[in-house]
Amino acid sequence: MEAGGSKSVIFIAFACNLAIAIAKFLAAAWTLSSAMLSEAIHSLVDTSNQLLLLLGIRRANLPPDAQHPFGHGKEIYFWSFIVAMVLFSLGAGVAIYEGFEKVLHPQALQNVSVIYAVLAVAMLLEGYSTVQAVGEFNRRRRSTGQGFVTALRASKDPTLFAIVLEDLAAMTGLTIALFGTFAADFGGYYWADGVASILIGCVLAFVAIFMSSEIRSLIVGEAASRAVQTGIREIIETETGTDKPIRKINEIRTMHLGPQDILVTASVDFDNWVSARTVEDVTARLQTAIKSRYPEVHNLFIEVQSEQTFAASKKESHVQVVGSAAH
Structure with missing residues (x-):
């Protein structure tokens, strides 16, 4: 259901951005507006980004194979990172370049009414896409009780937060373009059109840097949320304690292999009196419950390991790491 929600948001954003990009390119050619050209490139980049995200979702759903025994879930992180790079290099780079060109060589806008008309239509379409994306994001966010920015940083679904950020950046960019057009049209400050283009590029650069930073953490291997980690520990603790088969939980590790794909490994110390059959029964119960x-x-992998053996293995691992660093 979660993946389906993300995909529907992407399709809506794609349709809106494609229509907006065509209208903006036509308006930019007609009016010679640098801000409009930057906005057109922005919408074209967003449209291509949505195709990349759809490709990422498709690749992430491929079944496990011999080379990828845990599946292809991290494909979505890779393609989302490519989206951030495209947004930065093409969207931000071209917008800033065009802006400086217009500031250095300002010229009057032509057929300004076309710019206003396109900006109005773009704001309506982009507003609809933004409402859909933010609505889907808030639906998931409310279940965690997190604030908007905190939820963005904690989200494990880059396809959704990429669309949210792109849509918010698009609305910001349209507003900047509108003010730049006002200044050039009514104030005679023709260079304001170029300044608006530079500001639009800066907004895109900020979004791209934020996205790449968050997605990098997911690619490297980010743990499950604290709530999930706590819940897993609580389940294992039902089998832990006096007169219970598990003496102690040595360690629990988690890692997201995809937005809705978590790998869990747990090392537990069973009491000495526990039989092999009991270990199998307890492990099966824990797997089912979790x-x-x-x-x-x-x-989910549960490793039976005494506290002493676990401590020794951790110490040996630390020595090996230190030794490798010394070399």
Whole structure:
């Protein structure tokens, strides 16, 4: 359901941006507006980005194979990172370049009424896309009780927060273009059109840098949310304690392999009196309980390891890391 929600938001954004991009390019050619050209390039980049995100979703849904035993979930992170790079290099780069050209060589706008008409239509279409994207994002955010910015940074679904950020950047860019056009049209400040283009490029650059930073963390390997980690620990603790088969939880590790795909490994110390059959029964109960509560946990591995053995392995691992660093 979550992936379906993201995909529908992407389709809406794609349709809106494609229509807006065509209208903006026609208006830019007709009016010689640098800000409008920057906005047209922005919409074209957003349109191509939505295709890349759809490609990422398709690739991420490929089944596991011999070379990718845990599936292809991280494909979505890779393609989302490409989206951030395209947004920065093409969207921001071209907009800033065009802006400086217009500031250095200002010229009067032509057929300004066309610019206003296109900006009005673009704001309506982009506004609709933004409402849909932010609405889907808020629907997921409310379940966690997080603030908007906090939820953006904590989100594990780059396809959704990329669309949210792109739409918000688009609305900001349209507003800047409108003010730049007002200044050039009514104030006679023809260079304001170029300044608006530079500001639009800066907005795109900021969004691209923010996106790339967040997606980089997911590509490297980001843990599940604190709530999920706490919930998994609570489930394992039901089998832990006096007169319970598990003596101690040595360690629990989690990692997102995709927005709705979590890998979990847990090292637990069973009591000495526990039989092999009991270990199998307890492990099966824990697997069922954890996967029932958190369906996104697709891969769960419970390792039976004494506290002493676990401590020794951690110490040995630390020595190996230090030794490698010394070399």
